[in-house]
Amino acid sequence: MDCDVLIIGAGIQGAAIAGAAVRRGYRVRVIEQFSRPAEGTSSRSSKLIHGGLRYLETGQFRLVRQCLREQRTLLRERPELVSLTPFHIPVYTSTTRPAWKIAAGLWLYRLLGGHRFTRVPESRWHSLDGLNTQNLSTVFRYFDAQTDDRALTAAILADARTTGAAIEFSTCLEQVECLSNGCRVHCSTLSGEKEITAAVLVNATGPWVNRVLQRITPRPTPLDIELVQGTHIIVPGVLNQGIYYLEAPRDQRAVFVMPWQGQIMIGTTETPYSGDPADVQPLETEKRYLLEVYNHYFSNRLGLKDITGAFAGLRVLPAGTGRAFTRPRDTVLHCSDSAPRVISIYGGKLTSHAHTAEKAMKLVKRITDSGQ
Ligand SMILES: Cc1cc2nc3c(=O)[nH]c(=O)nc-3n(C[C@H](O)[C@H](O)[C@H](O)COP(=O)(O)OP(=O)(O)OC[C@H]3O[C@@H](n4cnc5c(N)ncnc54)[C@H](O)[C@@H]3O)c2cc1C
Numbered sequence: 062m063d064c065d066v067l068i069i070g071a072g073i074q075g076a077a078i079a080g081a082a083v084r085r086g087y088r089v090r091v092i093e094q095f096s097r098p099a100e101g102t103s104s105r106s107s108k109l110i111h112g113g114l115r116y117l118e119t120g121q122f123r124l125v126r127q128c129l130r131e132q133r134t135l136l137r138e139r140p141e142l143v144s145l146t147p148f149h150i151p152v153y154t155s156t157t158r159p160a161w162k163i164a165a166g167l168w169l170y171r172l173l174g175g176h177r178f179t180r181v182p183e184s185r186w187h188s189l190d191g192l193n194t195q196n197l198s199t200v201f202r203y204f205d206a207q208t209d210d211r212a213l214t215a216a217i218l219a220d221a222r223t224t225g226a227a228i229e230f231s232t233c234l235e236q237v238e239c240l241s242n243g244c245r246v247h248c249s250t251l252s253g254e255k256e257i258t259a260a261v262l263v264n265a266t267g268p269w270v271n272r273v274l275q276r277i278t279p280r281p282t283p284l285d286i287e288l289v290q291g292t293h294i295i296v297p298g299v300l301n302q303g304i305y306y307l308e309a310p311r312d313q314r315a316v317f318v319m320p321w322q323g324q325i326m327i328g329t330t331e332t333p334y335s336g337d338p339a340d341v342q343p344l345e346t347e348k349r350y351l352l353e354v355y356n357h358y359f360s361n362r363l364g365l366k367d368i369t370g371a372f373a374g375l376r377v378l379p380a381g382t383g384r385a386f387t388r389p390r391d392t393v394l395h396c397s398d399s400a401p402r403v404i405s406i407y408g409g410k411l412t413s414h415a416h417t418a419e420k421a422m423k424l425v426k427r428i429t430d431s432g433q
Pocket of ligand 1: 071075092235291408412
């Protein structure tokens with residue numbers, strides 16, 4: 062075999078799994094179809110390292126606790142890339158979630174490992190970056206962390222490379238044959254075709270996960286998923302006080318208004334998507350929805366012409382009939398009987414990449430130990 066573990070995809074999950082695998086002494090290779098890391102979802106997130114306060118509403122306590130644990134580790138180990146930022150939750154007379162409910166959520170968040178929260182005194186409301194104060198009854202302030210998702214992914218991948226992983230960009234998985242002792246992977250590269258054999262294949266291709274499974278013989282059973290697009294827009298402006306966590310007036314979803322590289326980033330949306338993941342683009346309806354949220358809460362009104370940038374990413378969510386907003390956000394690691402040496406990573410958070418990598422290592426060990 063050319064390597065023990067071949068990872069497909071240089072997003073945050075592939076990068077973290079590569080690092081975890083080299084640390085355990087495996088011979089590791091990573092292939093990525095694009096010419097640099099994080100060209101997929103891992104540069105199109107909300108760039109938060111957080112427990113996900115809103116997941117408490119859907120009872121995802123284990124996920125919140127685990128993400129808050131990961132947040133503490135990242136704050137300690139990557140202080141140049143992950144920093145604590147104040148978040149503000151304004152509550153108006155029209156807000157559907159009452160102040161007591163938000164306070165209870167923040168208490169629970171704190172109990173699960175989050176940071177303490179306070180109420181911003183009314184005398185300080187004028188300093189909140191032009192936030193509308195009409196009918197405002199309370200502003201909660203707590204802390205979560207912000208990162209640069211692309212830079213974080215690149216740093217994790219660089220560490221994996223330094224410790225021995227081989228990383229190959231512009232290399233696309235085309236076909237895979239499952240063998241009794243591994244996988245034979247046919248790839249296309251800028252200089253032609255090539256073949257790599259590996260004892261274990263890790264399919265860390267984010268929204269491409271089921272497209273990659275279709276290229277494997279015998280065909281593994283895929284999980285039933287839906288891709289849900291999330292768009293962010295960038296507008297001019299400065300936020301001095303941190304991030305605003307707002308309830309969208311139209312559908313009561315949570316929307317963030319955040320400082321980002323000297324401007325303001327607003328996101329996100331939830332739009333079902335069924336095309337090629339490489340083609341996902343922000344829609345005009347999504348841009349209008351995000352501007353509507355901003356204009357509802359801030360005094361300086363913005364229009365489509367003010368948007369200086371926009372990007373869209375794809376969530377991998379379990380298929381279901383409910384709103385995407387309330388679906389579970391856990392990461393699922395899947396092996397199929399017909400391709401027992403292929404591990405596929407479904408969904409998950411930027412924040413929990415290290416935890417996912419540890420879970421992947423248990424599966425890699427089980428596969429290599431069993432000699433399946
Ligand atoms: C709108 C949005 C906001 C989010 N906000 C947050 C947040 O604030 N905090 C948080 O913790 N999480 C957030 N997430 C979740 C997080 O961004 C994702 O879970 C994470 O980035 C997924 O990483 P990944 O490595 O699995 O996938 P990706 O980053 O998509 O990486 C997959 C890689 O596989 C490569 N690939 C695909 N097919 C092939 C092939 N055939 N051959 C070679 N390479 C291939 C792709 O090019 C890509 O680089 C958000 C997600 C979305 C969509």
